[in-house]
Amino acid sequence: MTLTNDVKYPHSEAAEFGQPQEVAAGVYWVRMPLEITGLNHINLWLLQDGPGWTIVDTGMNTDRIHDLWEGVFADFLGGLPVTRVICTHFHPDHMGQAGWLTRRWDCDLWMTHREWLQGRVAELDQHDKMPGWQVDFFRQLGLSDTALAEIQNTSYTQFRDSVTPIPPQVHSVREGQMIRIGDHDWQGIIGRGHSPEHLCLYNAETHVMISGDQILPRITPHIGLHASEPEANPLQFYLDTLANFNHLPEDTLVLPAHGLPFYGLHPRLAFLRQHHDERLALLEDFCAEPTRVLSTLKVMFRRELNPFEAILAMGESLSHLHYLMGQGRIVRKTSDDGVWLYQASSRRADAA
Ligand SMILES: [Zn+2]
Secondary structure: OOOOOOOEOOOOOOOOOOOOEEEEOOEEEEEEEEEEOOEEEEEEEEEEEOOEEEEEOOOOOOHHHHHHHHHHHHHHOOOOOEEEEEOOOOOHHHHOOHHHHHHHHOOEEEEOHHHHHHHHHHHHOOOOOOOHHHHHHHHHOOOOHHHHHHHHHHOOOOHHHHOOOOOOOOEEOOOOOEEEEOOEEEEEEEEOOOOOOEEEEEEOOOOEEEEEOOOOOOOOOOOOOOOOOOOOOHHHHHHHHHHHHOOOOOOOEEEEOOOOOEEOHHHHHHHHHHHHHHHHHHHHHHOOOOEOHHHHHHHHOOOOOOHHHHHHHHHHHHHHHHHHHHOOOEEEEEOOOOOEEEEEHHHHHHHO
16 A cells, blocks of 8 residues: 655745744744754744743754844844743754753743653763763674774764753643643643653644644654663554544644644554554564664665664664564564574564
């Protein structure tokens, strides 16, 4: 069956970086630059909030974004202050300027407790290069000493370089919580798998949802397994929590962090499920024989990857392998030299 991606875009393109554009009543889209592989922008949101403004997501810690925000404040806020910063999740393109913004405006940070904690913990990492336990983790995935030396030196960038100091206090948001922003209630909907406790905000009156990275129109969110939790099953979390969006109406306008605002939430949810089902089946077939994680990249990604991309790609492969393990469709054993090998259960049964 062919994947269809039946989404519709009310705006054919974004405004210039740092030029707010109204996309729903009292909701302004602010696009900011981003310089990571495959992504050149992030969408942030500015919401009218009575006698002030609420910012949702903040951009990476760069001078350019700092200056663009200052331009927005000078030209656009009508003399009103920013009174609250909400972050969907802790990734630096979303939370990077939260520290600066909350200090600049003396206002509170709102986000889920786990995302805030994850950011605070990540900020404590102070290694010049990849620590030994992470190197050991990548060795289990099948990387050679040469490859390990390369990723240690070229692609270990510190979280704390990408963020302004994270606020020491948070106003935590729970699943289902109603947040009053200006004239509207926005309900918190939690998604997991891309990050620990990702917050989406849904306005039931206007049928508008800020989806962060949880649901994107064109790319699929990265679902990665990380060295800090090597036995995790994040794809299970991701697919399970996609159901949290099933009840939303067909005409929901989705405001994603990357790409363009879109209609077609339900076709997109179906696409995401089918996409992962197909990748899982592909991987299960590929692991007829005991297979290293590194070897799966050629079937999962089918192109040359730089070291940074390869790290993300191995995390993505692992999240699929662990989902299959959780379903009993694949088993893992460890080779004599300590490398994890994955093999489809059905093939083992056939061979026996
Ligand atoms: Zn993210």
